[in-house]
Amino acid sequence: MMDTLKNAYSSIPFAWLCLAVSSVTLVYYLVSELRPPCPVEDDFPTKRRDLFLGSFDFFRDSFKFLLSCREWAQGAHMGFYILSHRVVMVRGLPGRDVFFSKGLDFMAGYRLLNPQLVDVMPVTEIKGDESWASFMATFIRSEVLDKLTPTMVQDMANIVDAWGDKGTVDPFDGVYEIIFALSMRLATCNEFCSDREKVRTMMRIFQRLEDGSTPASIILSWVPTPSRMRRLWAGGELYKMISDVVSARKRENRREDDPLQALIDKGFNLVEITRFIAMTLFAAVTNTGNVFCWFLIYLELHKKWKSSILSEIDAFVETHSSVSRSTSPFSTSTIAEALSRAGPDALEAATPTLDATLHETIRIVFNGFFMRRNIGSALSLDGRRIPHGAFLMFPTADLHFDPALFPDPHAFEPARFTPAAMEARRAEHGIAFLGWGAARHQCVGKRAALVMMKMITVMLLARFDMGVVDGRGRTLVEVPKPRQDTLFKVSPTLTRTLLTYEVRRDA
Numbered sequence: 001m002m003d004t005l006k007n008a009y010s011s012i013p014f015a016w017l018c019l020a021v022s023s024v025t026l027v028y029y030l031v032s033e034l035r036p037p038c039p040v041e042d043d044f045p046t047k048r049r050d051l052f053l054g055s056f057d058f059f060r061d062s063f064k065f066l067l068s069c070r071e072w073a074q075g076a077h078m079g080f081y082i083l084s085h086r087v088v089m090v091r092g093l094p095g096r097d098v099f100f101s102k103g104l105d106f107m108a109g110y111r112l113l114n115p116q117l118v119d120v121m122p123v124t125e126i127k128g129d130e131s132w133a134s135f136m137a138t139f140i141r142s143e144v145l146d147k148l149t150p151t152m153v154q155d156m157a158n159i160v161d162a163w164g165d166k167g168t169v170d171p172f173d174g175v176y177e178i179i180f181a182l183s184m185r186l187a188t189c190n191e192f193c194s195d196r197e198k199v200r201t202m203m204r205i206f207q208r209l210e211d212g213s214t215p216a217s218i219i220l221s222w223v224p225t226p227s228r229m230r231r232l233w234a235g236g237e238l239y240k241m242i243s244d245v246v247s248a249r250k251r252e253n254r255r256e257d258d259p260l261q262a263l264i265d266k267g268f269n270l271v272e273i274t275r276f277i278a279m280t281l282f283a284a285v286t287n288t289g290n291v292f293c294w295f296l297i298y299l300e301l302h303k304k305w306k307s308s309i310l311s312e313i314d315a316f317v318e319t320h321s322s323v324s325r326s327t328s329p330f331s332t333s334t335i336a337e338a339l340s341r342a343g344p345d346a347l348e349a350a351t352p353t354l355d356a357t358l359h360e361t362i363r364i365v366f367n368g369f370f371m372r373r374n375i376g377s378a379l380s381l382d383g384r385r386i387p388h389g390a391f392l393m394f395p396t397a398d399l400h401f402d403p404a405l406f407p408d409p410h411a412f413e414p415a416r417f418t419p420a421a422m423e424a425r426r427a428e429h430g431i432a433f434l435g436w437g438a439a440r441h442q443c444v445g446k447r448a449a450l451v452m453m454k455m456i457t458v459m460l461l462a463r464f465d466m467g468v469v470d471g472r473g474r475t476l477v478e479v480p481k482p483r484q485d486t487l488f489k490v491s492p493t494l495t496r497t498l499l500t501y502e503v504r505r506d507a
């Protein structure tokens, strides 16, 4: 009893201390957030501004809020606030022209909504003045992809072999794992990639890194909330895994031919290496994983396109392997042999329909918002002024679903992406497709992403008859709704959607 009282008394000063620290923190926060917001010398219609938070609804459900902004302004440019920061959502073709002009900063834009990006990547420049995007590009240039192809193909064959001859797989887990494993070859080290358990561990670490960055964490980005702690912990685990490999290489005086070795040779320390690997894997997997899962779903619901793709794929495997489809079904090793022998260039040349279908999938599912910050002088848009310091947002849907650019925009029509159709659209309208970005910040991983997605398509479709069912095993008859709860990333389906597969018997 005495002990309990003593503990209670001794905890009172501590409680006071906590209260004092919290009060000072709160006052500091309110004062700093209530300072005059970044210049608002614009007169764009503004969605209601709530005290302190700017737009309370943004923190409740950011994606829904942004969609509601899009609807609210009925196609016109509009503004809102995130905390004290002015954000202008620019619309349509005039908005596009301003958004992709010079003077807008890419990283500063995204950092507003993900201040914890700083945990992963506090610098936009790698040593000297080389940007991280151009440095990353050296890891995925054509010669590297060519050289890595046989290894990546083998990694993929191992995972697909483990699926067996028949079964059901959640694409946003099982197929995503293949993309993740192949992306790891582009960003990490041989020691991780050759061990499937390590690949799964990395997937879990990345899931936690992603889960730790919620819109709510923007409010008090420096407070050690449980989600932020989980994120830091996951970063620590990644650091430990990498540091073990680096130590082993030093101890054994061993070198490898992989991205980690390139980073060590460049003189990076362990923290820099961990950040770089994390950023590269994020860039590689974030979109490729879910885009590709949607592609498989769309394909099963559009059989006409599937059968054209199948013809391309069967012809490709027959041309580049020693097996004819008329004698036996393709095994994973036959398909792997064809992919390795042919290499990325021949694969690309042999699959124009697959290419167009992937692009049409991206047009439809890549339905999000790009972000920038105006770090130059004020910009002018339809006679209004966007001041220095303001953030800009652009909805991809303004182009991807504009009937002038893509007639009957909600229809799935890969023929829009034949080279001739793309050229004609570009000549008439300028930038229309944003799937790989535009102007100064085009995706440096475009080719790697296409090659990975094409290799997996060949492996899965040459090997299996596939189908798509809902969580209760019923064949899907229409495209499922997306979850739409992640900013800047294609989200999975709202309801459980599964792929069925069985070894093809139609030899």
Ligand code: HEM
Pocket: 106, 132, 133, 136, 140, 186, 280, 283, 284, 285, 287, 288, 289, 291, 362, 366, 370, 371, 434, 435, 436, 437, 438, 440, 441, 442, 443, 444, 445, 446, 448, 449
């Ligand atoms: C289907 C897969 C992918 C899609 C749809 C995609 C899409 C995009 C888009 C739209 C942008 C520009 C964003 C903006 O302007 O705000 C971008 C930038 C970028 N992407 Fe991708 N991407 C994919 C795969 C990859 C892969 C596999 C990598 C790397 C291995 C990668 C690396 C990058 C990098 C580094 C940038 C930033 C470029 C810069 O700062 O200038 N992406 N991507």
